Amino acid sequence: MSAGKLAAVPLKGGEAYPPDTPYNEQTLAVSDIHTIYFSQSGNPEGKPVVFIHGGPGVGTSAKDTAYFNPAVYRIVLVDQRGAGKSTPAGELRENTTWDLVSDLERVRGVVGVDKWLVFGGSWGSTLALAYAETHPDRTAGLILRGVYLSRKKELDFSYQDGASHIFPEQWDKFYSHIPEEERHDMMGAYYRRLLRDDDESLLTAKIWDQWEDSIAKLIPDPVLIARTEEDPRFARTLARIEAHYFVNLGFMADGFLVAEEQISKVRHIPVIVVQGRYDIVCPAVNAYDLKRAWGDSFRMYIVDDAGHSAQEPGTRRLLVGAADEFGATLQW
Incomplete structure (x- = not known):
């Protein structure tokens, strides 16, 4: 692993922890339509994250606990609306x-819990920032990876013309699926x-997902790329929800998350960002x-x-x- 030196304070890497089994799983009705799933694992008396x-x-899985020492942390995993074990699946x-x-x-x-550490990567970084800027008094710290700020220029790079210059053969399949006009x-x-709810919609979902998965790692991963072929429900859910958020710019004004009015609310919060140099997605x-x-x-x-994936070793x-x-250092 080679890490760029943008922060004056060094950061010591660590080995991932074994995936932890939840000691508590719950569902919570959050609207007349949606029920969300969340779990807790690690130390019930630990620092909440x-x-x-x-x-x-995407949803969560046990592997998402591997970043956190289970003796130190009370780990909360949340499946967002329509994702993972939350219901109804894919609901927009x-x-x-x-x-x-x-x-x-x-x-x-x-x-x-009164406060918690907020950890998010990719779209998770977007939602983590939106949460922290809305509830800075509940956010003890932030760990972000593959930062996505839900700006039009970022989406244009990924879905209109930018990334095509780096992955032209993968882009050709994504681009060719849509009529020229x-x-x-x-x-x-x-x-x-x-x-739509038809066979063409499922094919469209798979092509959307495979484009993303093809560019997610520095070295493309065939197993990752194949996951939507193996799970059509996941393919449709992921593509529908992503497209729903992206065409609406995350339901924010362009550049909202980095506007001074918003950033001024969270400057006092300690944040660590880990970013792949060759991240094409973000x-x-x-x-x-x-x-x-x-x-x-x-x-x-x-x-x-x-590249983009949290699973790349560095x-x-x-x-x-x-x-x-x-x-070891944050107190809340």
Whole structure:
């Protein structure tokens, strides 16, 4: 692993912990439509941390506990609306960033903690920032990976023309699925097809997901790319929810999360960002823009031999190291 030196304070990497079995699993009705699933594992008396999954639409699994020392942390995993074990699967009604922020706050109240460490990667970093800026008094610290700020220029890079210059053969399959007259708005074209409930919609979902999975690691991973072929329900859920959020810019004004009015609410909160140098899904410039907006309490580490995935060795080691450091130093 080679890490860039953007933060003055060194960060010691660590080995991932074995996936932990929940000691508590619950569901919570958060609207007339949605019921969300969350679990707790680790030390019931430990420092609380909430893991915010990516996608949106991916859901959580036991492997998401591996960043946290189970003797130190009380680990809360939350499946966002329509994702994972939350129901109804893939439901788009009453499903916005601000609904998810509200859900996280309700879960915090149910588990009975005053503050928690907030950990999120990719879309999870977006929701983590939205939560922290809404509830800074409930956020003890932030660990972010593969920063995504839900700006139009980021989405244009991934879904309109930018990433095609780096992965042209994968892009060709994604691009060719849409008729030429609609290619000026690839996200919109995919979204219209994903809203249908037919065989073409499922094919569209698989192509959408495989484009993302093809560019998620520095070295493309055939197992990751094949996952949507093996689980059609997951494929449809993930693509539908992602497209729903992306065509709506995360239900925020463009650049909202890095606006001075928002960042001023969280500058006092310690944050560690781990970013793959060759992240094509969420390029490093996103994290750097957040760094420039945030100021001195922002620590950013670039992994020089990694792409987007949290499972790449260098990224995983630094995320574990960040959680270990905060577990030893943060008091709340």
